[in-house]
Amino acid sequence: MTHNENRSHWVKEAALSCGAGVLFGLTVVAVGHPLDTIKTKMQAQKGFESISMSKAFAEVFRSQGVRGLYRGCVPPLIGSGIYRSLQFSSFEAVFTYCEGTWAADPLPFMLHSANGGLQPRVLIGCFVATFVRATIETPLEYVKIRRQIGQTWRIREAYNGYKITWLRTAGLVTTYFVIVDYVRRNYKDFFSRPLLGSFLVSGCAATFAWWVVWPLELIKSQLQGNYGDANLTLRQRCSIVVKERGSSLALYRGITPGTCRSLLSNGASFVVMSYAQRKMTQLGLRD
Numbered sequence: 001m002t003h004n005e006n007r008s009h010w011v012k013e014a015a016l017s018c019g020a021g022v023l024f025g026l027t028v029v030a031v032g033h034p035l036d037t038i039k040t041k042m043q044a045q046k047g048f049e050s051i052s053m054s055k056a057f058a059e060v061f062r063s064q065g066v067r068g069l070y071r072g073c074v075p076p077l078i079g080s081g082i083y084r085s086l087q088f089s090s091f092e093a094v095f096t097y098c099e100g101t102w103a104a105d106p107l108p109f110m111l112h113s114a115n116g117g118l119q120p121r122v123l124i125g126c127f128v129a130t131f132v133r134a135t136i137e138t139p140l141e142y143v144k145i146r147r148q149i150g151q152t153w154r155i156r157e158a159y160n161g162y163k164i165t166w167l168r169t170a171g172l173v174t175t176y177f178v179i180v181d182y183v184r185r186n187y188k189d190f191f192s193r194p195l196l197g198s199f200l201v202s203g204c205a206a207t208f209a210w211w212v213v214w215p216l217e218l219i220k221s222q223l224q225g226n227y228g229d230a231n232l233t234l235r236q237r238c239s240i241v242v243k244e245r246g247s248s249l250a251l252y253r254g255i256t257p258g259t260c261r262s263l264l265s266n267g268a269s270f271v272v273m274s275y276a277q278r279k280m281t282q283l284g285l286r287d
Helices: 010-044 053-069 074-097 120-148 162-186 196-224 234-245 248-252 255-282
Strands: none
Touching: 010 053, 010 074, 010 120, 010 196, 010 255, 053 255, 074 120, 120 162, 120 196, 162 196, 196 234, 196 248, 196 255, 234 248
16 A cells, blocks of 8 residues: 555556565565464474474474575465565555545544544455455465475365465455555654654554464465365364364464564565655656
C-alpha cells in the first residue's frame, strides 16, 4: 500500500505497485528464508517437533551449513516476487478503482478516527488480493516445504492445502492491509521516515497478522509437509496437536522464528518498496 495520496489511473497504479511488489517479495525471501526454514522444520519435520529454535538452527547449520538454511529458497525467490507483486497490484487496482464510489465511504458501524473509518474498498481489495496470492502461492509453498524438510514433491499434489492456504491468507492479508491503512490515514508521519517508520509499520503489522493466523500456518505446513494423516479435517488436526502437546499453545509451534522472520523480512521489504514508490513519484511516473 503506497503512502502517496496522489493516485493516477487504477491500471497505472496496479502496474507501478506490481513493480514495487516484486522488490518486496524478493527482499522477503532473501532476508527471511533461513528463519522460515527453521520454522517449517519445527512444525512439520519428524525429529524437530520438540526442540527449540536455537537447537534447530544449530542442528541445520551443523549438518548442512548456510546452504541448509536456504534450502528450498528457489521456488519462493521466484514466486514471491510474482505473487506478492500481484497481491499489492491487485489491492491497489481495486482501491484506486473504487475512488469516488460508495466503497470509498467509511463503514457506518465502525469507530471513526479523525480521518474516517475503515472503507469497504480496503476489504474488497483484500478479498481480491487473497484469491490472487493463494492461487499462486499454494504450489510454491508446497514445493518449498517439501524441499525444506527433505521430501520429494509431485506436480499432481501441487495444490495440496489450497483451502487452508486461502483461509490463512485471507486472515493474513486483511489484517495487514487494515492496519497499514489505519496508520496511513492517521499517522502519515510514520511513512515520511524512510527507514525506521516504514520498517516498524510493515514489520509490526505483518507480525501481528501472522500471530492471528498462526494455527492455520501450522496446519498448512503439516498438510503440505505430509505430516500425519492427510484425510484429517482442520478441527481434527488442531485437536491432535493440542492433545499431543497438552496445551493449546502447541498451535503456536514455531512462532518465535516466525516472528523474527516476519518482523525483519516484512520491515526491510516495505522499506525497499517505499523507496521504489518514492522514486517513481519523483520521476513523475504517477502523473
